[in-house]
Amino acid sequence: MFLFRWIKNLILFVVxxxxxxxxxxxxLxxxxxxxxxxxxxxxxxxxxxxxxxxxRWHVIAMMGGISFDNFDIPKDINLQVQIPGVNVDTMLAGVRDATxxxxxxxxxxxxxxxxxxxxKVSGGPLNGMEPEVLLFELDKNNTKVTIKEKFTFSGLLGGIKVLSVRIGMNKLNVSSLENLKKLCEQSQ
Known part of the structure; x- marks a missing residue:
């Protein structure tokens, strides 16, 4: 009886x-x-x-000055790092992909x-996207600044890419706009 219930739950999970x-x-x-x-x-x-x-204000533009070309991992890292159950070569391949x-x-x-x-964004998952910074004057000394982005992903997993990019880019855009606000208000 227990085995039947377990197989039924496994089939439901797979479906x-x-x-x-x-x-x-x-x-999606x-x-x-x-x-x-x-x-x-x-x-x-x-x-x-x-x-x-x-x-001066856009987070990705600031990161563009960082060089990842000299990102060097020692060849004997497998001997230096011993993490039970972790293949260090696989982990390092993920680090290289992230860079x-x-x-x-x-x-x-x-x-x-x-x-x-x-x-225009060059490189990364949004290569070729051309966001706009729109400035709407609310009154003489008050302005609404908006970053507007539009991009279409291709491939079977494009929907998942949209979800992950939406989360990440929203955080980057908020940080970028806060940087711009600080710069502008300090210069006044």
Whole structure:
């Protein structure tokens, strides 16, 4: 009786996992859209002048100056690190893959003074995306700054990529906008 119940639960679990995989592959949206905004108590023109220098405020642009090319792992690390149940070579391959993902950079594309700045992401999972920084004047010394992003992922697991990118990029955009706000309000 116990074995029958265990097999039944195993079959239900496998069916549930297959159904979840089908939903992920076929029904999750593969298009990523995001808008993140912040209010800044500075004129739109002053923010526009500051925002054009992406390396001063945008988190990915700041990371673009970090070199991962000299990331060197000693060849005898297997002898130095003994973690029970962990294949160190597999772990190091994951670290190398992560450093490749971090090789993202942003570059200035164009600006429509004083309301819009477009930049392009190079490298990483969002290679080719062109986010916009939109500046909406609320009053003379109060501006709404918004980062607007749109990107379409291809492949079977595009929906999972959208979910993970939405979480990560939202945090990066909030940090970037807070950096821009601090820079602009300090310069006033």
């Amino acid at each position: 549930f996992m297959i159904a979840a995989l089908v939903v992920i592959i076929f029904f 949206p593969k298009e990523y859209n995001s808008e993140t905004g912040i209010d800044v108590r500075v004129s739109r023109e002053a923010i526009f002048a500051e925002a054009q220098n992406l390396r 490749q993902l971090l090789k993202m950079n942003v570059g200035f594309v164009k600006a429509d003074s004083p309301s819009r700045i477009v930049y």
